[in-house]
Amino acid sequence: MIEKRAEKILEALRKNFTLPKWISSRHDPFETLIITIISQNTSDRNTAKAFENLSKKFPISPKKLANAETKEIEECLRVAGLYRNKARVIKEISKIVLEKFGDSLTPILSMPFENARETLMQLPGVGPKTADVLLLFSANQPTVPVDTHVNRVSKRLGLAPVNGDYEAVRNSLQLLYKPKDYLEIHILLILLGRKYCKARNPLCKPCPVNTLCPSRRS
Ligand code: SF4
Secondary structure, eight states: OHHHHHHHHHHHHHHHOOOOGGGGSOOOHHHHHHHHHHTTTSOHHHHHHHHHHHHHHSOSSHHHHHSSOHHHHHHHHGGGSSHHHHHHHHHHHHHHHHHHHSSOSHHHHTSOHHHHHHHHHTSTTOOHHHHHHHHHHHHOOSOOOOOHHHHHHHHHTTSSOTTOOHHHHHHHHHHHSOGGGHHHHHHHHHHHHHHTSOSSSOOTTTOTTGGGOTTOOO
């Protein structure tokens, strides 16, 4: 039964990976949003460096970033690539949040889940993944963000339909796991994808869930 297998996969992943310490603390939603925009198409290391540059230069608030010079934001983000586009998006989002929601994302995150998700996705550069990351990490709302690792690994493990789109994968994972486990399964599937279930050459032999995986290669 798929539910039983899903449970065993979660147990095996818990035993084999350590969750990063930062996940237990609540994150400032606006900072999370800025980090998510910076992280598009770049490594964690470059994201961290660019965010550090930005926070040394400006307090990370909609008001400060809406009034900052675009050139100055660009300079901070240069290390993360696509820096012109990212700086433009950050400035635009900051202006909208400042004008419509009073210098904070809290009014959005306090809305009922579906309204909050829809409102977030109306912001420039915010798609379903970014909205779900914000809702899960900053508002403890029950959703499973589907990034490239979660998408690939959950399909290989048979936890989501092979041709499923973003919503199909998210719904499938949410039906298989309890809301209290959403954050954990999101992180654990990413860790599995990075270490073993790589896009090109999955390392099935040492993979800790290989006995539970229908896509295991011999
Ligand atoms: S057994 Fe292979 S395909 Fe399955 S999850 Fe592990 S690495 Fe991925």
